[in-house]
Amino acid sequence: MSHSHDHAHHAHADHGHDRDDVHASASKRERRLLIAFALTACTLVGEAAGGWLSGSLALLADAGHMLVDALALLFAWLGARFAQRPPDARRSFGYARLEVLVGYTNALAQFVLVAWIIAEAAGRLLQPTMILSGTMLVVAIGGLLVNALVLRVLHDHDHDDINTASARLHVLGDLLGSLGAVAAALLIRWLGWNWADPAISVLVSVLILGNAWKLLRRSGHILLEGAPTGFDSTNVATVLQESGIGIVDVHHVHLWELSGGRAVATLHARVEPGADTDRAIGTAQRLLRERFGIVHATVQVESADCAGGPCGGARS
Numbered sequence: 001m002s003h004s005h006d007h008a009h010h011a012h013a014d015h016g017h018d019r020d021d022v023h024a025s026a027s028k029r030e031r032r033l034l035i036a037f038a039l040t041a042c043t044l045v046g047e048a049a050g051g052w053l054s055g056s057l058a059l060l061a062d063a064g065h066m067l068v069d070a071l072a073l074l075f076a077w078l079g080a081r082f083a084q085r086p087p088d089a090r091r092s093f094g095y096a097r098l099e100v101l102v103g104y105t106n107a108l109a110q111f112v113l114v115a116w117i118i119a120e121a122a123g124r125l126l127q128p129t130m131i132l133s134g135t136m137l138v139v140a141i142g143g144l145l146v147n148a149l150v151l152r153v154l155h156d157h158d159h160d161d162i163n164t165a166s167a168r169l170h171v172l173g174d175l176l177g178s179l180g181a182v183a184a185a186l187l188i189r190w191l192g193w194n195w196a197d198p199a200i201s202v203l204v205s206v207l208i209l210g211n212a213w214k215l216l217r218r219s220g221h222i223l224l225e226g227a228p229t230g231f232d233s234t235n236v237a238t239v240l241q242e243s244g245i246g247i248v249d250v251h252h253v254h255l256w257e258l259s260g261g262r263a264v265a266t267l268h269a270r271v272e273p274g275a276d277t278d279r280a281i282g283t284a285q286r287l288l289r290e291r292f293g294i295v296h297a298t299v300q301v302e303s304a305d306c307a308g309g310p311c312g313g314a315r316s
Helices: 002-054 057-082 098-126 133-153 162-191 196-223 233-241 277-292
Strands: 247-259 262-271 294-302
Touching (some): 002 162, 057 098, 057 133, 098 162, 098 196, 233 262, 233 277, 247 294, 262 277
Parallel strands (some): 262 294
Antiparallel strands (some): 247 262
């Protein structure tokens, strides 16, 4: 009896430590996003002023990126903060999907921004303007250093954290923009190639589009309740049927993600006569968690075949 009590106590303590670790990780992520927002907001003011004074589209484009990115970082911070709210009567899964909505919106914003830059660059190529390369170079180097710092602040993040991943995408775009502005300033200063300013702006924008498209596809897939990458409903069924817990058939398997890395599943499982249904449910949920990382699984147990019609005798 004492041993069982000690085991339960340790299990409860471990669970409490896990919750504390998750909360600490979330707080750290929020703090990093807030620092990144503050640095980006300050830098975009400097780049916008520098672009206006020097006449550089590359700087103005980078400032435009940073304006969108400052808002993206702000919304990413808000998304991370609200995602920690517990479930309620209206939102039984909580607010975790907010981070996916933020990532999807950020990717769309990048497409709009790139379209504006390309249109502006086309006009600049047809009618080149005078550019103060010295001012442009100083401001671009300053922006490059700050963007590198912000990227470093956001470097250590969970691979499945779409919210922070989308924020890093924006910051990476800023870094490329600043690097392009530095290169354009040097080409203008040394060779007098004023066309390099709009040309490099377009090149950087095209590079950003690749990452934006990947983020849009991933977050869109989650919003459409698509199966997590690498998951196969047939494989899930096979694992449960071969588990030796009395499950003879698995069907109506649905797999999706609440947010990046938080997989959810529902399924029907037919058990053999006389099988312990409580044990079957508990073991199935444990296997799904350990083998596939599924954090929440609803298992509907049946004693008869329901493949041809409504399920009866179900227990969830």
